[in-house]
Amino acid sequence: MSGSAREWEYPKYFLSYAHPRGSFQGDPWVAEFHADLNRALAERPSRPAGKVTGYLDGPGENDQLRRARRSEALARSKALVVLCSPEYFQDAECHNEWLAFHKRLSPDGSSDAAVITVLWERLWSSAPDGVALDEQDLRLQFGENGLRHQLAQRRAQYLVGVRSVAEAIVHAVEKIDLAPGAETGLSREPQPWPDHPAVRxxxxxxxxxxxxxxxxxxxxxxxxxxxxxxxxxxxxxxxxxxxxxxxxxxxxxxxxxxxxxxxxxxxxxxxxxxxxxxxxxxxxxxxxxxxxxxxxxxxxxxxxxxxxxxxxxxxxxxxxxxxxxxxxxxxxxxxxxxxxxxxxxxxxxxxxxxxxxxxxxxxxxxxxxxxxxxxxxxxxxxxxxxxxxxxxxxxxxx
CATH class of the missing domain: 3.40.50 (Rossmann fold)
Incomplete structure (x- = not known):
């Protein structure tokens, strides 16, 4: 266990999203979603699993400490919440987070529900090979333009989407037996999913x-x-x-x-x-x-x-x-x-x-x-x- 483990509670889910790396400011939309999601989880009836919290990666720490926290959170989280956007599939760190978490899933696919995909922003083409997304279902759940658009324009529909994500997290935390992974499992491989058109x-x-x-x-x-x-x-x-x-x-x-x-x-x-x-x-x-x-x-x-x-x-x-x-x-x-x-x-x-x-x-x-x-x-x-x-x-x- 790393020294940082004593300073913070293990998260129940890891929020994976694309943001400008090296920025001194976090993404306010993602931060608001993270807060609303934790609030929706806290408002649920008491469960044996206890309080459900999530890890939000952000700026403000040196690279070594940030990498250690990300590795530890990915190794211990019960669910991976993926905010799908065009940038997500061009971001090397998102790619590495996805790979690190997938290494923990069982070969028979019984733990696939531990990966919770959210349409955050409208995608312009299909997901890369190896990423199983039902885009039609995502649009039905989160709107044609994604949950971020709902957050900006349609608060009521946005909160419905937040609650659906909360339900999926609770299911993963309580129903899926996902053993902790290796804290060194976060790859340094810089290549994101290949052959996906760049929008950034x-x-x-x-x-x-x-x-x-x-x-x-x-x-x-x-x-x-x-x-x-x-x-x-x-x-x-x-x-x-x-x-x-x-x-x-x-x-x-x-x-x-x-x-x-x-x-x-x-x-x-x-x-x-x-x-x-x-x-x-x-x-x-x-x-x-x-x-x-x-x-x-x-x-x-x-x-x-x-x-x-x-x-x-x-x-x-x-x-x-x-x-x-x-x-x-x-x-x-x-x-x-x-x-x-x-x-x-x-x-x-x-x-x-x-x-x-x-x-x-x-x-x-x-x-x-x-x-x-x-x-x-x-x-x-x-x-x-x-x-x-x-x-x-x-x-x-x-």
Whole structure:
């Protein structure tokens, strides 16, 4: 028994979920679910098994101590509660937790009920080989978009889901004879389930004018460079190119940035081909002034025709009134309307809650704070697009 065993009670279940590793903050949604689940278990009539509590892995400890606690909890827990999400099947630590727990299950499968799967967020494709999930049943239990969506939007339905998970935990704790495992059973193998599409990735596209073009009134040449990727509309002390800032925030959110590209070059490369460019979530950083360029406007309007659309759009907007001639203020309003109309035609009406990403972002700090919102929008739209493609390919040609 490790020294830490004397400091905390063995948990009855282990909560396995994907979260940004190395973050100094835990996932508030998972923490709330964990608290609600323990509350639902505590409210049940007294049972011989006694109090049922669960282990929630989180940040705040050094790696060695955290690893020891995870190993001990996995070795002693009677049930593994899995919060299924697209990220879960791309997370090496989730993969290793799953393997460590499965090593304790009996060969005849009688203890399979000790693994309690929860649809936490909507999946965009089937689970990897070796993961037995009845996704239709999960959607019926936890809603099409998962329990996290229920927690955010439908509290009553969410609590029904919590109680069903609590019932499954009690069944595992009281009915299944699962012997403790080895505390060293937590593998160091870094490879998650193979051949499963990655959603924790991002392409950043930039549609901006360059100093090689004639800049219209209101464009400050100091904002621009010869490359759109170096567009720098915010010039606070220590400011950096917008795409570089977005990429840094994405990486801090445990997102792999596949590429940072000029939107126009990327769309030209994709035009006329039948193969998709790299199919991952995409973020477009849009310079409003670029829409006054007919060529760029056509590229943006045509990008959606073969479903290679950017799926999240951020529109930095700093109308420096001191540098804009009076006569152009009407043009500024026309440009604002052109931006909204163009995006609505090219990408569809904005999802409620994300309009401010298109409406104008006044400074670098606000931009950085909104990037995680854009990442969620990009991921959700990518999942929907992937589901639509999968459905179309399964139906075949009509």
């Amino acid at each position: 990735s991002l392409r950043i596209l930039v549609l901006a004018r360059t100093t090689g073009e004639s800049l219209p009134p209101g464009c400050d040449p100091a904002d621009y460079s010869e490359l759109p990727e170096l567009w720098q509309p915010y010039r606070e002390e220590g400011a950096r190119p917008l795409a570089e800032l977005a990429a840094a925030v994405a990486r801090d959110s445990n997102v792999h940035v596949r590429s940072v590209e000029d939107f126009e070059r990327a769309s030209r490369r994709a035009a006329g081909t039948v193969e998709d460019v790299e199919l991952v979530p995409q973020l477009l950083l849009l310079d409003r002034w670029a829409l006054q360029n007919d060529t760029m406007l056509r590229h943006l309007l045509g990008y959606n025709q073969q479903r290679r659309r950017p799926v999240a759009v951020m529109v930095p907007w700093v109308p420096r009134s001191d540098s804009i001639p009076r006569r152009s203020k009407q043009e500024i309003e026309q440009l604002r309307l052109l931006t909204w109309d163009t995006l609505n035609v090219a990408l569809g009406q904005p999802t409620p809650g994300y309009e401010h990403l298109r409406g104008g972002i006044p400074d670098a700090a606000t931009f950085a704070a909104l990037v995680p919102v854009a990442l969620r929008q990009a991921r959700n739209a990518f999942i929907q697009l992937h589901a639509l493609r999968s459905s179309t390919s399964q139906k075949g040609p009509q």
